[in-house]
Each structure stands twice: as structure tokens, then as C-alpha cells.
Amino acid sequence: MARKLLIGAALIIGALWLNNNSLFSRPAAGTEPKLIAHRGVAQTYHREGLTDKTCTAERIDPPTHPYQENTIASMQAAFEAGAAVVEIDIHPTPDGHWAVFHDWTLDCRTEANGVTRQTPMSVLKTLDIGYGYTADGGQTYPFRGKHVGEMPTLAEVMDALPEGRFLINFKGGPADDGLLLARAVAQNPAWADRIWGYYGAAGPTIAAATATDLPGGTKPVMKECLLRYIATGWSGHMPEACRDTIVFVPQNYTPLLWGWPHKFTARMEKAGTAVVLLGAHEKGDPGTTGIDSAEQLGDVPDRFGGYVWTNRIEMIGLLSRDVSREE
Known part of the structure; x- marks a missing residue:
């Protein structure tokens, strides 16, 4: 009986490993962040x-x-x-x-x-x-x-x-702000290809994203997505909150994410969601920290399939090109 239990446990662990392993989801070599x-x-x-x-x-x-x-x-x-x-x-x-x-x-x-x-x-x-x-x-x-x-x-x-291409941040305001921007996009159709997405205040972000059929990310939805994914992602299930949105992932939270990095980003991409990697989140910090040093960039997974947020593009852009050439 003990042997059967061990074999069963090994099979379950093996299935979890195969279902959440990134080896077969790794992007091609030479991919720049x-x-x-x-x-x-x-x-x-x-x-x-x-x-x-x-x-x-x-x-x-x-x-x-x-x-x-x-x-x-x-x-x-x-x-x-x-x-x-x-x-x-x-x-x-x-x-x-x-x-x-x-x-x-x-x-x-x-x-x-x-x-x-x-x-x-x-x-x-x-x-x-x-x-x-x-x-x-x-x-x-x-x-x-x-x-x-x-x-x-x-x-x-x-x-x-x-x-x-631009990520639009609504700094606050009512949902009508999102509808106002959507009307501007309708009057300037080329803008729809230039706006990568929206984030920020929930009301205008959701309104603009819905009206223009472009992705939008809000803090409550991102939090719900990650918490639900941590609870159920081992099975490959994609929570509804993780569909057709933008998810910001602090660097120090990534060990909690099933299939990180490549399986996770592939699952999100299939669900229509972009993954943005931030710097480590410190308790009490109200802002978005970035990948802003060579050390932090070195911790970004090889051939990372998502996006990398930085406050130091003038430095990180040069370093990331150097990393890509080395590959």
C-alpha cells in the first residue's frame, strides 16, 4: 500500500511538473526584452x-x-x-x-x-x-x-x-474620461494602432478599454487575477480576471506563479493578456518600481516573452541589446 501511495504521489508530482514546466514554452534565441x-x-x-x-x-x-x-x-x-x-x-x-x-x-x-x-x-x-x-x-x-x-x-x-506605441495612464477621474478618450480615438482611427493599452483609475480605464476594444489593466483586476492564478494555475485553468487585460508582476512575486516564466507568459498570451514585469515591490511603496539596474536586468529570465518596465530606459535599453547579442 505504501508503495502504491508513493507511486501515485510521484505520478501527481510528475504531472504537475510537466504541466507547469517552461522548457517547451521557451521563445527562440535572440529575442530581445x-x-x-x-x-x-x-x-x-x-x-x-x-x-x-x-x-x-x-x-x-x-x-x-x-x-x-x-x-x-x-x-x-x-x-x-x-x-x-x-x-x-x-x-x-x-x-x-x-x-x-x-x-x-x-x-x-x-x-x-x-x-x-x-x-x-x-x-x-x-x-x-x-x-x-x-x-x-x-x-x-x-x-x-x-x-x-x-x-x-x-x-x-x-x-x-x-x-x-503608448500605454495610457489615467491619473484619476470618472468613467466619462474613458468614453471621452474613446471618442477621440474614433475621430482619429490611426490612434487605435498606436495605443498599446490603458491602465490606472478603474472607471476611465475600463470604459476606454471596452469602448475601443483595447486591453486595460486596473489594480483590483490585476490583484484578483494573480491571486486566483496562484490558487488554480497548477491545473492550467485561466481565471476570468486574467483574460484580455494587462497584468503587472513584481519581480519578487514570480516564484509564486505556476509555470513562471515561459509557460506563464504563454498562458497569459493565449488568454489575450500582456505580462509586464516590474521591479521588486516593497511594502508601503505606492508606485511601480522598475527594472532599473544591470543586476535587476540579470534576473529577468532569458528570452522572457513578456514586457519589462523600466524607469531607466536610457541604460536598460543599451544593456538589453548587449544581452541579446551575447545570446
Whole structure:
């Protein structure tokens, strides 16, 4: 009897191993990581004590390049560095535009005050978006006066970078914002091929994704997807929450995922879902950490079939090309 139990257990373990092994799902050699550049080429900042109310412009690292996030120049530089997709942040304005700017309010990065979405684009175009950046606690402001008038509209981004693909982040707002963007996409059909997907605030993200038939990811759906997959993924079952969406996976959560990396990404791809690998998530950190160092990039699986999120595209893009050539 004991022998039969051992044989049965071995067969079950063997079946689980075969069903969740990545050996037969590994992409072809020479596959470069597909990189998502967070805000384009941007100024980085330290994350110690970070909250969702922290003004990150006041804590930047010593600058190593002249670019400001969410500008056309920074997006162009990101694509040239190897980005497959550039993530951008948008807000509707009272005069009928979409402002591409990170913050809900203007006081952190610019010389102005007020709510971004309540400010006409004609006014936003006059602002210095590099005004508030400092790396030394306010002793110097290295970007003041250098980025006046560089806040773009979404239409300007699309016109300036006709080959680029973009992940749209809704910074908040009602579901009607998503429908408003969907109408803009309908009026500009070429945008549908340029928008890789949506994420962020649940209301507008779901509305835009549904109306344009493009993928959208929200934090509640991503959490439900991963928790359900951890519970049932051993069987190959794909939870409904994991279908036709975008799933962000912190690097330190990957050991929990059945079939990681290649079987997992293949299953998600079959379900119409894109996998985006983040840096390790630290408890209490409200943001999205990236693959931002050579060490972190070295931990990305060989021939990874998903996307890799980075805040340092100017460095990671070069390193990832070197890795691909070595293969």
C-alpha cells in the first residue's frame, strides 16, 4: 500500500511538473526584452518614505541627462534607446485637449498651482514643467527655465511620433474620461494602432478599454487575477480576471506563479493578456518600481516573452541589446 501511495504521489508530482514546466514554452534565441519606458526618459528619484502625496521632483537623483518626463523629446529618446512602448499620463482639459503630464496638480513640478484637469491647455502651454526639480534639497534647480512650454497634448504626441506605441495612464477621474478618450480615438482611427493599452483609475480605464476594444489593466483586476492564478494555475485553468487585460508582476512575486516564466507568459498570451514585469515591490511603496539596474536586468529570465518596465530606459535599453547579442 505504501508503495502504491508513493507511486501515485510521484505520478501527481510528475504531472504537475510537466504541466507547469517552461522548457517547451521557451521563445527562440535572440529575442530581445520588450521594454516599456515609464514616462519616457525621465529623472529618477529615491523612494525612501515615498507616499502617494510625495512631490518626487523635490527628491531627484543628481541628473545624468537633460530630459523631462512626458515630453515629446523624452519619448523620442526612449524609442531611440529601445523602448517598444512608452507609458504616458493624461488629463482632459476644459478647452477640449488631453494634457500629457504626470501630476493631478501643478504645484510640484511647475511654478503654478491648481488642478491639472481644471486648467485650460492654453495656460498649461505657458508653464515651466522643470521648475520644481531639485537634487539638493532646494539649493539649486537645474531645470528651471529649460522646459517652458513643453507640456504636450496627446494629439501632438501622436503627430510627432507616428511610429510610437503608448500605454495610457489615467491619473484619476470618472468613467466619462474613458468614453471621452474613446471618442477621440474614433475621430482619429490611426490612434487605435498606436495605443498599446490603458491602465490606472478603474472607471476611465475600463470604459476606454471596452469602448475601443483595447486591453486595460486596473489594480483590483490585476490583484484578483494573480491571486486566483496562484490558487488554480497548477491545473492550467485561466481565471476570468486574467483574460484580455494587462497584468503587472513584481519581480519578487514570480516564484509564486505556476509555470513562471515561459509557460506563464504563454498562458497569459493565449488568454489575450500582456505580462509586464516590474521591479521588486516593497511594502508601503505606492508606485511601480522598475527594472532599473544591470543586476535587476540579470534576473529577468532569458528570452522572457513578456514586457519589462523600466524607469531607466536610457541604460536598460543599451544593456538589453548587449544581452541579446551575447545570446
